[in-house]
Amino acid sequence: MIAQQRVSLFELTAEQRAIGELARDFARDEIAPHIERWDREHTFPRELYTKLNAVGLMGMLVPEAYGGVQTGYLSYALAIEEVAKVDAGTAVTLSVHSMICGAIAALGSAAQKDAWLAKVGSEDCIAGFALTEPDAGSDAAAIRGRAARDGDGYVLNGRKQWCTNGGYAGVVMAMFRTGGAGSKGISAFLVDPATPGVAVEKVTRKLGIHTSDTVDLAFADARIPAQALLGHEGAGLSAALGALTAGRIGIAAQAVGILAACLDASVKFAKERSAFGRPIGAFEGIAFKIARMATDLEAARLLVYRAAALADAGRAFAVDASKAKLFASTAARVHASEAVQIHGGYGYTTEFPVERYYRDAKITEIYEGTSEIQQLIIARSLLGRLGD
Amino acid sequence: MVIPEDRQLNIVVAVKLVPDTNADKRIDPQTRRLVRSAAETVLNPFDEYAIEAGLQLKEQLADGSSVTIVTMAPESGKEVVRKALAMGADRAVMLSDPAFAGSDVWATAYVLAAGIRRIGFDLVLTGTQSTDAITGELPGALAEYLGVPGLTYAREIHVAAGRVRVKRETDTGYQTLSAPLPALASITKSAAEPRFASLKGIMAAKKKEIAVLRLADLEIAQAVGGDGAKLEVTELTASPARAAGKTVTAADGNAGARTIVAFLKERNLL
Numbered sequence: 255m256i257a258q259q260r261v262s263l264f265e266l267t268a269e270q271r272a273i274g275e276l277a278r279d280f281a282r283d284e285i286a287p288h289i290e291r292w293d294r295e296h297t298f299p300r301e302l303y304t305k306l307n308a309v310g311l312m313g314m315l316v317p318e319a320y321g322g323v324q325t326g327y328l329s330y331a332l333a334i335e336e337v338a339k340v341d342a343g344t345a346v347t348l349s350v351h352s353m354i355c356g357a358i359a360a361l362g363s364a365a366q367k368d369a370w371l372a373k374v375g376s377e378d379c380i381a382g383f384a385l386t387e388p389d390a391g392s393d394a395a396a397i398r399g400r401a402a403r404d405g406d407g408y409v410l411n412g413r414k415q416w417c418t419n420g421g422y423a424g425v426v427m428a429m430f431r432t433g434g435a436g437s438k439g440i441s442a443f444l445v446d447p448a449t450p451g452v453a454v455e456k457v458t459r460k461l462g463i464h465t466s467d468t469v470d471l472a473f474a475d476a477r478i479p480a481q482a483l484l485g486h487e488g489a490g491l492s493a494a495l496g497a498l499t500a501g502r503i504g505i506a507a508q509a510v511g512i513l514a515a516c517l518d519a520s521v522k523f524a525k526e527r528s529a530f531g532r533p534i535g536a537f538e539g540i541a542f543k544i545a546r547m548a549t550d551l552e553a554a555r556l557l558v559y560r561a562a563a564l565a566d567a568g569r570a571f572a573v574d575a576s577k578a579k580l581f582a583s584t585a586a587r588v589h590a591s592e593a594v595q596i597h598g599g600y601g602y603t604t605e606f607p608v609e610r611y612y613r614d615a616k617i618t619e620i621y622e623g624t625s626e627i628q629q630l631i632i633a634r635s636l637l638g639r640l641g642d
Numbered sequence: 643m644v645i646p647e648d649r650q651l652n653i654v655v656a657v658k659l660v661p662d663t664n665a666d667k668r669i670d671p672q673t674r675r676l677v678r679s680a681a682e683t684v685l686n687p688f689d690e691y692a693i694e695a696g697l698q699l700k701e702q703l704a705d706g707s708s709v710t711i712v713t714m715a716p717e718s719g720k721e722v723v724r725k726a727l728a729m730g731a732d733r734a735v736m737l738s739d740p741a742f743a744g745s746d747v748w749a750t751a752y753v754l755a756a757g758i759r760r761i762g763f764d765l766v767l768t769g770t771q772s773t774d775a776i777t778g779e780l781p782g783a784l785a786e787y788l789g790v791p792g793l794t795y796a797r798e799i800h801v802a803a804g805r806v807r808v809k810r811e812t813d814t815g816y817q818t819l820s821a822p823l824p825a826l827a828s829i830t831k832s833a834a835e836p837r838f839a840s841l842k843g844i845m846a847a848k849k850k851e852i853a854v855l856r857l858a859d860l861e862i863a864q865a866v867g868g869d870g871a872k873l874e875v876t877e878l879t880a881s882p883a884r885a886a887g888k889t890v891t892a893a894d895g896n897a898g899a900r901t902i903v904a905f906l907k908e909r910n911l912l
Contacts, residue, residue, distance in 0.1 A: 268721040272728060272844045280838055310841030323841040 266332070273329040277336035280309060285340045289465070292341075293610055296459065298467045300422055302344065307378045311337075311348065315356040316375030320367060322355070327500070327562035331507040335555075338511025339518075342614035343465030345511060346621075347380070349504030350418040354381035354427045357497040358444065361485045369481075370425055370444060382423030382447070384414035384471055385494050392627055394429075395437040395491055399473065401430035407480050408432070408443070410473040413455070418621075420469040421454045423447055427497070428471075429490045442490035443482045451476030462613030501622045502575040503565060506558045509582035509618040513551045516586075516593035516611050520544055523597050523606075540596055547589045554582035573635040580628040583618035590615035651707040651801065651823075654763040655696045656754055656784065657689040657726060659719040660774040667774075674875040675744070676774055683722050688769030690729075690836035692829040695799055696767050697730045697837070703801065708732040710761055714742055714753050720852055727847035728839030734850070735761055739857040744868025747779045752870075754780075755787030756860040763788075765806060766826040770795060781828035791821035797832045 266274070284305055292299055306312050314330045316322020325333075330352060338345035355374050358366060358381075373379035390396040399412025410430055420426060426445045433439030445452065456470040485493050524535030524544060534540045557578035564571035590612040594601035601608045619625045661667060665681030685693075696709040711726045711734035713719070723734045737757040745753060758766055766788065771778040785792025796808035797816070806825045810817040811832065839847075857866075864870055888905075892898035906912040 268724065269844055269848060271721070272725065272839065272847075273841065275725070276728075276839050276841065276844065283838075308840070309838045310843075314841070323845060325841060325845075 266328075269325075270329050270332055273325055274332035274336055276309060277311060277333035278339075280306070280311070281337050281340035281344075285337070285344055289341050289610075290604075290607075293343075293464045294604070296464045298347075298422060298465060299344070303347070303380055303422075304378050306348065307376065310376075312351060312378075312380075313355070313375035315352045315359065316371055317359060320359075320371035321376030322371070327503050327565040328559060331503055331510075331558050331562040334504050334507040335511040335514065335558075338508040339515045340511075341465055342508055342512050342611075342618075343463040345508040346463055346466045346505070346617075347419055349501060349508060350383050351381045353497050353501035353504060354383060354425075356500050357427060357442075357484070357493060360496070361442075361493055362444075363481070365481055366444060366484065373424060379424030380419050380422050382417050382419035382426040382467075383497075384417040384420060384426050384428035384445075386415045386417075387413060388415050392624060394494065395440070397429060397431060397440060399428075399430045401432045401441060401443065403432070404477070408478050408482070410443075410445070410451070410476040410478060412473050414471045414473070416458060416468050417471050419467050420447070420471050421457060421467045426471065427484065427494075428473075429494050430473075432487045432490070437491045438488045440490035440494075441487045442484040442493040443478060444484050445476070445478055445482060447471070449476050449478055461616060462610070463617055498622050499572045499575055500565065502579040502628075503558065503562050503571075505618055505622040506554070506561070506575065506578040506582040509579070509586035509615070510551065510554050510558055512586045512611050512615050512618070513547070513554060513582070513589055516589050516608065516615075517544070517547050517551055519606070519608050519611070520547060520593045520596045523600075527597075527600075534596070543592045543596055547592060550585040550589060554578070554585050557581050573632055576623070576628040576631040579618075579622065580625050580632070583615075583625060586615040586618050649764075650705055651699070651703060651764045652762055653696045653699060653707060653709045653765050653767065654758050654761055655689070655692050655709060655711050655726070655731065655767045656758065656780075657693065657711055657713045657723075657769070658686040658772045658774075659683050659713060659715045659722050660686045660772055663687060663773045669878060671878070674878055683719055685722055685725055686769055686772045686774075688771055688773065688831065690769075691831055691833050692767040692769045693726050693729055693731060694834050694836040695796075695827075695829045698834060699765075699799065699801055700730075710735060710763075712737065712754065712757050712761060714738075714745070714750055714757070716743075717854060723852055724847050724850075725839055727850045727852070728843040729837055730843055732850065734852045736852060736854050737860070738854050741857045741867045741869075744871060745866055746871040746873040747775070747777050747783060748872050749866040749870045751780055751783035751787050752864065753860070753862065753866050754784055756862050757855055758784075758788060760855060760860060764823045765801065766790070766824075767799075768826065768828045770828045770830055781826060785826040788824070788826060791825045793819050793821055793825060793827040795830050796827045797830050799827055799829065799833070 310323050313322030314325045317324045334345050358370050374381045387397050401408040401410050426447050428445045429442050431439050432441040451474045453472050454469045455472040458468040524540050525533050527534045561571050561574035561578040593608040594612050597608050600606050661681035662684050668677045670677050700707050700709050709731040711731045714737040717738045768781045781794050793808045795811045797811050798809035800807045805820050805822050807820040810819050890898050890901050
């Protein structure tokens with residue numbers, strides 16, 4: 255039996271702390287001064303990613319040989335958390351980008367790694383993701399977009415919905431049907447969005463994460479080379495779901511960041527705001543909300559760290575990632591609501607950031623697998639597929 | 643001593659480890675010293691400008707010149723010092739000895755000078771002040787103990803032909819100063835924004851050397867630390883609570899603005 259690497263849960267290494275601090279300082283200096291305006295104006299701050307790339311935060315899951323830093327998932331989770339504490343939108347851009355970096359590193363051919371990993375890892379090229387279609391969300395095996403083999407390439411036709419980073423991506427990981435119906439007929443491709451026939455059809459407006467780019471991509475007879483196929487034909491859904499499994503660590507960390515921001519804002523407000531002659535934090539109705547918020551934050555954080563540490567140790571982490579995402583996203587949504595409640599009328603205004611946290615928190619229960627899907631994964635790990 | 647033009651420069655940046663600027667600070671009424679265990683320790687934010695200036699000089703010279711970080715601090719501060727290495731400094735030296743604890747500005751400058759002499763230097767850079775003690779006296783005292791010209795409050799710094807030239811901020815304008823190396827310069831916050839430590843920098847910093855020098859390693863002839871301190875804090879009192887502000891009542895916004903402008907002008911604030 256291969257000795258398993260011990261997973262240390264309660265102490266970060268100096269290097270992990272330094273990476274978290276870098277992300278914290280970066281977010282404080284480069285995002286915080288602008289976030290109110292970016293959120294209000296639905297701005298995708300493209301130049302921000304040039305700066306994130308310069309400090310290496312776009313290459314966290316890219317091996318050093320390709321210009322990245324390969325810090326591992328725990329450092330990655332720490333960085334995403336710090337960024338999400340200031341802006342959840344930037345955090346998801348970073349999370350999805352990194353998830354695709356990880357997929358290319360894991361599944362790509364030598365030629366694909368040469369072609370794309372240095373670009374996404376250190377050359378300011380953002381990666382986007384295209385799986386969902388108007389009629390295929392959680393039921394990803396139902397996608398209809400077609401990749402038809404044609405000579406030495408494929409011709410893509412179909413429409414991909416809610417592609418994260420799609421409008422600014424230099425490469426898109428896109429899933430299309432190459433075979434018959436069902437999950438085995440799907441293949442994954444690394445598509446250059448500059449390919450003729452690929453177009454951004456619609457920019458979707460959302461409740462929150464306004465700094466994240468969400469677009470529909472239309473593919474009309476878009477011809478791509480055979481080398482764009484990631485892995486082999488028929489392995490596309492498993493490639494996509496594998497990427498999303500790792501992506502859940504990022505989204506769970508994003509939820510932790512939102513939750514941490516809610517706690518900071520609530521503690522500050524509870525000390526500063528007075529009512530009935532006392533700071534409102536002196537009332538148990540407020541103080542207990544804060545106590546529960548802090549406890550759930552710590553629990554969510556430990557679940558995320560555990561899933562990330564398992565991934566770093568090369569151990570199975572899918573169910574742990576699902577548990578982390580389920581718990582952290584629920585906690586973020588619940589406590590963002592409480593943070594608004596603690597702020598009262600002020601919390602409902604755009605003068606305080608908690609209304610943004612409230613709008614941003616909800617999506618963490620939906621993307622990278624809904625909370626229902628996470629529960630299915632967790633339940634099946636215990637019960638198997640009963641009744642199938 | 644004259645530094646030949648073609649020689650690589652040994653740039654030494656003296657930094658201080660301070661309690662997190664954003665944390666609530668507490669002073670022990672018995673020792674009348676700041677309780678340092680209460681808050682996270684960070685690099686003195688002012689010193690990051692000196693590190694940045696040192697790194698930019700090194701990059702401009704591009705001749706293999708090096709940046710060495712020196713600090714007088716307990717060894718527990720090692721990871722904080724590593725941040726300066728992650729920004730790009732080549733190595734660090736910590737002056738760590740229980741005998742240094744409780745040093746005042748004089749003793750700190752004296753010990754740092756001994757450490758810097760031991761390291762060897764052509765140019766010493768410092769911040770302008772620390773966020774904890776805020777005396778702003780160290781750069782001058784350190785230049786004095788090193789026996790080199792001290793060019794303080796530099797917002798620009800250049801090195802060429804064995805000389806350092808700085809644009810110095812004063813209350814009324816700027817002075818351009820020049821001095822032969824070796825020299826010391828303190829760098830202001832208007833010089834250049836400190837860079838972020840990059841991920842590659844963080845990884846590289848793991849392998850960089852942080853040497854530790856003790857009292858016995860340095861040529862120190864006088865008592866330092868709390869025993870050698872010449873300055874004694876004899877009493878601490880809280881600053882008086884701020885008096886209530888003045889409220890301006892006016893017929894409309896314009897009239898109110900005029901009253902406020904007049905009030906500020908009277909006090910030479912505008």
